[in-house]
Structure formats: structure tokens, C-alpha cells
Amino acid sequence: MTVTLHGPWVPPGGLAFIDLETTGGPAQRESITEIGIVEVDGNEVREWSSLVRPGMRISPHVARLTGIDDAMLADAPPFEALAGEVFDRLQGRLLVAHNARFDHGHLRAALRRAGMDFRPRVLCTLKLSRLLFPEERLHGLDVLVERHGLQSPGRHRALGDARLLWQFWQRLHERMAPGTIRDAVRELAGRSTLPPHLDQAALDDMPDAPGVYLFYGENELPLYVGKSLRLRERVMSHFSADHRDDRELSLSQQVRRIDWICAEGEIGALLEEAQLVKRLQPTHNRQLRRNRELCAWRLSGDTDAGTGTGTGPRIELVHAGDLAFGRQDRLYGLFRSRREATERLRALAAEHALCPALLGLEKLPPGRRCFARQLGRCRGACCGDEPRQAHGLRLLEALRGLEVQAWPHEGPVALREGATLHVLDGWRYLGAARDEEQAAALLRSGRPAFDLDIHRILRKAMERLGPPIPLDACAGGSAGARATGGAGGARRRTPAAVPGRQPRASVTPPSTTTVSPTTKSPAREAR
Structure with a gap:
């Protein structure tokens, strides 16, 4: 049936409002039982529908909901006979x-x-x-029918539901400016587009x-590692933004394969991301890089300055390889390089009128005034105008917010996240x-090197995951025990570049992809 009208905005190429009814089976099997399509081209509207004979029986629940049973489909064409017209x-x-x-x-999947090969732009009315x-x-959809006063004869039949979507589209144009709707369509339809080298169904x-x-590029080159609480939504957002962001555009043009690893929660995802970035060194990751010069400021000597007659504390820069980070007191700041540490101390000296010479930032003969003192930016501890103990007190105050918390437990502990135990020491x-x-x-298996990014994540984990579980009693466990080396626990897809784990799933070119969409349940909100 064809109708001529003058009405809502129609994007170039036209609209196809579509609804499918299925047996309730998975997409990789022949489960479609009915197709309904409302085509809108400029001023013309056409409707088309057909029953489809599936490759399996219809469940009693679906038959009651849609009114479509096995007897109705006995003489219907299989999807293969309709595929050309549908396409x-x-x-x-x-x-x-x-x-x-x-x-x-x-x-x-059916096409x-x-x-x-069917690669449409897709707009979800939900x-x-x-x-x-x-x-x-x-x-x-039932809520939209009531909210917008839609007419719903034939609800839960394919063409009837497709008509409802067309009505909803018209209602939107009665209530909103076309520009508002166009902007929303542009935002949402872009989320369903993958680069040409990837199969969207994967x-x-x-x-x-x-x-x-x-994300992997040519020759399995690691391009990017990211984490999210909603994996699929986050991955798709990379490609919807590629027309606005040069970095995203470059990434989408290079990606050839996508792997993923499921985690129990945010902490597991953060830990896995930090480990993989350092291990794989992806070309597009700008943070979480390897810490080769991790260092901190350490106070020694009279750290009770002001309470006695000592000369006050001395400050020195120490590196991760020289001491057991996390198990020592009197450490301040964790820095990725000597330069970063020195710049931070210099800023503190300027803010608190500390003596650069006593901090080791300036070489000065004993008893001489530092350059900052000559400018009135130092109170004179270098030349005796200020007691060293007073200078030490102000140094302690300046460093207060940088103090590195020592490991608060007697031994190793575990933090539980879902079914996973994160083991820390x-x-x-x-x-x-x-x-x-x-x-x-x-x-x-031994302790890895101290890592600044891991340290920050573990501090957050201590606050969020509840009381730690002491593990001293586990140290003598069975020699045959097997451990998982990653952070995510079960249900993981592991990249080939990381040995020793079990592969689960990946996004690859069409020739090597298995498609397995989620089955739509009539009881869900979407229906």
C-alpha cells in the first residue's frame, strides 16, 4: 500500500520502520516468523509485511503474545525466499x-x-x-503508545508495531523542531557505525x-587499550566520534581487530587496563605508560624538628629500585621522573618560603645567603636568620599532603570483588x-615492581571493596595450585599478545566472525 503525504523530516535515502517477530530463538538460527516494514520516501509511505517459516518451533509463550503459531507458518515462505525483496x-x-x-x-544474520552483506545506519526509538x-x-513501546496517544491495532504483530514507530516519528515532529530531531538522529545513528574493516555483527x-x-591494527600491532563499566557502549562511542576528533578518526582508520576481557567490576577493569598498557605499549595510549624512574622524596635525620635542638630534617630523592616502596615511612610524593619531583619541590619552596639551598635545589657555600633570600623569598635558614628547626617544621607542613601511606597490614591481603579475590602485598x-x-x-610467584598507577588503583580499591582478607595462612598452600595472572577473574577474552590466558571472543573481519546477537524477550522494557 502506498500513501502520499506532506509531513515530517525524512533523511536522505529515506526511512524504514521495521519490526520482527521471532520464535524466541537466537539470531544465528532461522528464528524470524514475521517481518513488517513501513517505508517513507519524501511524500510517499509504503507498507509491506510477510509471515516467515522459521527453522524451529514457536514457544507457547511467544505464540500467546503474538498470536502466531506453528500452524499459521506451515505454508509461509522461508526467509531465503524473501531475502532479496527485504534487502x-x-x-x-x-x-x-x-x-x-x-x-x-x-x-x-538472516541476510x-x-x-x-547488510550494513545499514540504525536508529533505535527506545x-x-x-x-x-x-x-x-x-x-x-507500550509506554510510548500511552504517552503519545498512538493507535495500536495489531500490537505484537510485525506490521502493527512498525506502524506504531512511524506514528511515534510523526508525533515527535508535532512536538519538536525538526532541527532537534535531526541532531538526535545524527547523535544516535552514528553509534551503530563501525569502520569498514570491522564487521558490525561481531x-x-x-x-x-x-x-x-x-584495538589492534595491521600485523596485530596494539593500538589502544581502554576500560569501561559498559564495554559495548564505550567501544561504539569511539567510532561515533571519529568525524569530530582527529585522534578518533586516526584510530578508526587503523583498527583491524577488537578484543575484550570481562571483569567483575570497576577495580578489576582498572587493574587489567593498567597492566595491559604497560605490557603492550599501545601506540594511542597517552597515559599509564611504564614508570622507569619512579621516585619519591624521603626525610631523614631530625623529623621532630621544633621539639628539640637538632638541625631539622634532611630531604633526599630516592628511587623505586633503591628501597621497598610501600613499606617505609617518611616518603613524600610519588613521581614518574626526577624532573617532576624536582619541579614539585621547587614549587613548594616558593609557596612556603623554604630555602632552596637547604632542600638541595641550589648549591651554596655554608653561611652564605641563597638567591631566594636576597629576593626576600626565603626566611634565611641558610644564613642563620631563621632557626633550622623552624624551617624543618615548615618543610613538614609543606609536605603534609604528599605523604605516602605505608602498607597498613602485617602481610599480604585479598580484596573481594564479586567472585574474584584481588591479591595485594x-x-x-x-x-x-x-x-x-x-x-x-x-x-x-613473587612480588612485581612497585607501580604508581597500580598503587593509586589499590588505594581506591581499599576504600571501595570492604575489609581486606589476611592471606598469611595461604602462603603455604598446595604446590599444585593454579593462579590467574590477570585482574578480571572469569569470563575473559584475552588478547593473543598476552600469553597464558584463554581466548573468549573478538571482533574480526567478516570471514572469521561468529555472530551471536542477544535474543529479544517480550517481557523486557524494550517491548
Whole structure:
């Protein structure tokens, strides 16, 4: 049926409002039972629908919900017989669906089985409603019908639901300026576009769960490592921004494969990210680089300056390789280089009128005034105008906010995050374990070097993950215990460049990708 109208904005190429009904089975099997499409081209609207004979039986629950049962589909054509017409109707259009990931995933998988590569731009009306009506809590299709006064004969049938989406589109244009809707479409439709070297359907296996993702380029070159509490959403955001950000554009042009590792939560993801960046040295990561000169300021001598008759504390720069960071007191600041440490101390000297000569920042013969004293920026501890003890007190006050907390436990501990035990010793991260036996194996494997980024994450973990579990009793565990070396615990996809772990899933070119979209449940909010 074709109708001529004058109405809402239609993007170049036209719109295709689509809904699928399925058996409730997975997309990788022949589970589509009905297709409904409303095509909008300029001033013309066309409708098309067909029942589809699936490759499996319909569950009783789905039959009750949709009214479609096995008997109705006995004489319906298989999807392969309809694939060409479906492809022609949708090609070049903006595909609009409610909970679009489900419909797009099932449709793309079915067309692939028919030998057709389908890569549309996709707009999800559930996300569109959330974006345009942020004050509302629910955005399921039944809610939209009631909220916007949509007419819903044939609800839970493919063409009836596709018509509802077209009505919703028209209602939006009655209430909002076309520019507002265009901006929202531009923002949301871009989230479904992957670079040409990647297969969009391959992302269907990637969960919106905590974890780490890894971008690889030509010849398995590590390009970028990132972390997120919602993996899939974060990965897609890289590619929706590539037309605005030169760095994202460069990254999207180079990426050839995406791996991911699931974590139990934020701490596991942070730890995994920090470890992988240092191990793989991805070309696009600007932070979390290897710390080759990690250092701190150490006070020695009379640190009780002002309470006795001593000369006050002495300050010296010490490096991570020279002492057990995390197990010593009187350390201040953790710096990535000597230059960074010196600049920070020089700034403190200027702020607190400390003597650069006594801090080792300026060479000066005994009894002579430093240059800062001549400018009135030092109180004269270098030449006897200020007692050394008073200078020492002001130095302690200046360093107060930089004090490095010593390891607060007698031995190693574990922090529980979900089913994972993060094993720590002296502010060093030994790895993740599932039980005390694995924790014991990690303790026997030795302690890694002190790492500034890991230290900061572990400080946060101590605050968030509850009371630490002492592990002294685990040190003598079974010699046959097996430990997991990473931070994420179970359910991980591990990059090939990191040995010793089990692969789970990856985003690769179409010839090597298995597609497994999530099955749409009629009970979910999206329906």
C-alpha cells in the first residue's frame, strides 16, 4: 500500500520502520516468523509485511503474545525466499526499530545466511525517546503508545508495531523542531557505525558489562587499550566520534581487530587496563605508560624538628629500585621522573618560603645567603636568620599532603570483588584468584615492581571493596595450585599478545566472525 503525504523530516535515502517477530530463538538460527516494514520516501509511505517459516518451533509463550503459531507458518515462505525483496526495500535507508539491536542483529544474520552483506545506519526509538524525554523513566513501546496517544491495532504483530514507530516519528515532529530531531538522529545513528574493516555483527557478543577492550591494527600491532563499566557502549562511542576528533578518526582508520576481557567490576577493569598498557605499549595510549624512574622524596635525620635542638630534617630523592616502596615511612610524593619531583619541590619552596639551598635545589657555600633570600623569598635558614628547626617544621607542613601511606597490614591481603579475590602485598598487585589455593600460588610467584598507577588503583580499591582478607595462612598452600595472572577473574577474552590466558571472543573481519546477537524477550522494557 502506498500513501502520499506532506509531513515530517525524512533523511536522505529515506526511512524504514521495521519490526520482527521471532520464535524466541537466537539470531544465528532461522528464528524470524514475521517481518513488517513501513517505508517513507519524501511524500510517499509504503507498507509491506510477510509471515516467515522459521527453522524451529514457536514457544507457547511467544505464540500467546503474538498470536502466531506453528500452524499459521506451515505454508509461509522461508526467509531465503524473501531475502532479496527485504534487502531491496531496506538498502540505503535509515533503519528505525525499537530496541534496534535485536531487530538489526536478527535481520543482519538472516541476510548473511542468504549471502547478502547488510550494513545499514540504525536508529533505535527506545534510545531516541530516552534522549528527547530524559525526564521520563520508562520508554518501552507500550509506554510510548500511552504517552503519545498512538493507535495500536495489531500490537505484537510485525506490521502493527512498525506502524506504531512511524506514528511515534510523526508525533515527535508535532512536538519538536525538526532541527532537534535531526541532531538526535545524527547523535544516535552514528553509534551503530563501525569502520569498514570491522564487521558490525561481531559486536553482538560484546556485553555492556565491566571490562577492558583492546584495538589492534595491521600485523596485530596494539593500538589502544581502554576500560569501561559498559564495554559495548564505550567501544561504539569511539567510532561515533571519529568525524569530530582527529585522534578518533586516526584510530578508526587503523583498527583491524577488537578484543575484550570481562571483569567483575570497576577495580578489576582498572587493574587489567593498567597492566595491559604497560605490557603492550599501545601506540594511542597517552597515559599509564611504564614508570622507569619512579621516585619519591624521603626525610631523614631530625623529623621532630621544633621539639628539640637538632638541625631539622634532611630531604633526599630516592628511587623505586633503591628501597621497598610501600613499606617505609617518611616518603613524600610519588613521581614518574626526577624532573617532576624536582619541579614539585621547587614549587613548594616558593609557596612556603623554604630555602632552596637547604632542600638541595641550589648549591651554596655554608653561611652564605641563597638567591631566594636576597629576593626576600626565603626566611634565611641558610644564613642563620631563621632557626633550622623552624624551617624543618615548615618543610613538614609543606609536605603534609604528599605523604605516602605505608602498607597498613602485617602481610599480604585479598580484596573481594564479586567472585574474584584481588591479591595485594605492599601496595603491589599480584593478580586475581578464585579461592585461597590460587591466592597461595600467586603469593609464591613473587612480588612485581612497585607501580604508581597500580598503587593509586589499590588505594581506591581499599576504600571501595570492604575489609581486606589476611592471606598469611595461604602462603603455604598446595604446590599444585593454579593462579590467574590477570585482574578480571572469569569470563575473559584475552588478547593473543598476552600469553597464558584463554581466548573468549573478538571482533574480526567478516570471514572469521561468529555472530551471536542477544535474543529479544517480550517481557523486557524494550517491548
